[in-house]
Amino acid sequence: MSEKRGCLGCSFPLAAGILLVFVVLFALGFAAGPLGKSIFGDLGLPGWLSVSRPDPRLPAETVFHLFGFPIANSIIAAWITIVVLVGLSYAVTHRMRLIPARLQAVFEAFLGWLYDLCREVAGEENGRRFFPMVATIFLFVAFNAWLSLLPGFGSLFVIGPEGGHVDLLRGANTDINMPLALALVSFIFVEYFGLRSGGVRYLGKFVNVGKFITGAGQIARGRLRAGLGGLVTGVIDIFVGILETLSELVRIVSFTFRLFGNMTAGEMLLLIAIFLVPWVFALPFYGLELLVGFVQALIFGGLTLVFLTVATAPHGAEAA
Amino acid sequence: MTPEAVKMLAIGLTVGLGMLGPGLGIGLIGYSAMQALGRNPEARGPIMTNMILSIAFAEAIGIYVLIVAIILAMIV
Numbered sequence: 298m299s300e301k302r303g304c305l306g307c308s309f310p311l312a313a314g315i316l317l318v319f320v321v322l323f324a325l326g327f328a329a330g331p332l333g334k335s336i337f338g339d340l341g342l343p344g345w346l347s348v349s350r351p352d353p354r355l356p357a358e359t360v361f362h363l364f365g366f367p368i369a370n371s372i373i374a375a376w377i378t379i380v381v382l383v384g385l386s387y388a389v390t391h392r393m394r395l396i397p398a399r400l401q402a403v404f405e406a407f408l409g410w411l412y413d414l415c416r417e418v419a420g421e422e423n424g425r426r427f428f429p430m431v432a433t434i435f436l437f438v439a440f441n442a443w444l445s446l447l448p449g450f451g452s453l454f455v456i457g458p459e460g461g462h463v464d465l466l467r468g469a470n471t472d473i474n475m476p477l478a479l480a481l482v483s484f485i486f487v488e489y490f491g492l493r494s495g496g497v498r499y500l501g502k503f504v505n506v507g508k509f510i511t512g513a514g515q516i517a518r519g520r521l522r523a524g525l526g527g528l529v530t531g532v533i534d535i536f537v538g539i540l541e542t543l544s545e546l547v548r549i550v551s552f553t554f555r556l557f558g559n560m561t562a563g564e565m566l567l568l569i570a571i572f573l574v575p576w577v578f579a580l581p582f583y584g585l586e587l588l589v590g591f592v593q594a595l596i597f598g599g600l601t602l603v604f605l606t607v608a609t610a611p612h613g614a615e616a617a
Numbered sequence: 618m619t620p621e622a623v624k625m626l627a628i629g630l631t632v633g634l635g636m637l638g639p640g641l642g643i644g645l646i647g648y649s650a651m652q653a654l655g656r657n658p659e660a661r662g663p664i665m666t667n668m669i670l671s672i673a674f675a676e677a678i679g680i681y682v683l684i685v686a687i688i689l690a691m692i693v
Contacts, residue, residue, distance in 0.1 A: 414666075555676070599673075
């Protein structure tokens with residue numbers, strides 16, 4: 298039986314050596330970055346050790362024009378995500394075996410977990426129906442977020458249409474139009490599934506004039522007290538219906554800003570961390586960005602799932 | 618006070634006061650989730666799922682505050 302080696306599997310001198318390299322890089326970065334420059338003054342370290350000041354611009358910059366449409370750098374990143382996802386799907390499924398190979402096993406485990414989540418939240422047959430939607434949104438958002446961490450995003454320049462330097466690639470989730478598009482798609486699908494499962498009665502949730510009209514009818518027939526009661530409850534119902542409509546619409550805004558804000562804040566955090574201490578300091582923030590990308594994708598998909606479930610809930614459940 | 622000072626005050630106060638709510642909210646959600654987990658460790662799955670969901674809603678409010686601060690910082 299081999300003896301267990303300490304220090305995460307490496308021998309002690311190797312681990313100490315690696316730690317030393319990290320400390321030296323961190324010290325170099327600290328000295329060359331703006332923090333070190335303000336504390337120690339200009340030590341004359343070579344220029345390539347420091348990073349230029351980040352210039353985050355909120356709207357995504359146009360790279361070129363295609364048939365009259367301005368193509369922004371986040372759209373190019375979204376295309377790359379699409380190519381990666383399609384390529385991965387092809388690689389996983391073009392030679393599927395009953396006992397899966399490694400890549401297929403990873404994706405089976407992951408999609409199986411997502412499918413179980415859909416079935417657990419939405420029930421058996423609804424879970425099966427909602428799964429493609431939820432999984433697409435999840436995979437798209439997650440891969441957008443993760444691919445934007447690769448080198449090349451934010452460091453490759455081209456000459457833009459106005460002549461200035463423009464980044465070639467930028468994370469697709471940091472352009473506000475992409476989360477907005479996803480939120481609109483999610484909204485449309487929630488309404489579609491709600492209408493399909495509930496019929497026109499689904500709209501009765503928003504335009505709730507039933508009790509009001511009954512109350513008015515009772516007053517017209519002369520029964521004042523019952524009519525007045527119906528009228529008051531009817532007014533409250535109409536108000537609640539308006540609130541429900543508003544809350545559906547605000548959901549779009551909330552989805553958009555949640556995803557956009559998290560991704561843009563993460564991008565700015567990384568830029569500033571790399572600017573302050575150019576070398577080792579940004580590693581924990583990369584880990585944080587990986588986690589945040591996964592969590593935001595899960596939240597977008599999971600919330601879509603929850604709203605779909607609520608929209609397709611049978612009408613009688615509310616009476617309970 | 619100079620306009621630059623007022624602008625910095627505005628941005629700082631926006632983020633500082635605005636993040637109080639979501640921070641407290643997420644703490645409360647975590648507290649109740651821990652209590653529920655302590656009472657019934659077998660219900661870990663649903664508890665964690667609902668906790669993550671609620672935390673997402675609360676955090677979104679904090680993100681709105683951040684967006685407002687970024688917009689304020691960009692309007693010179």
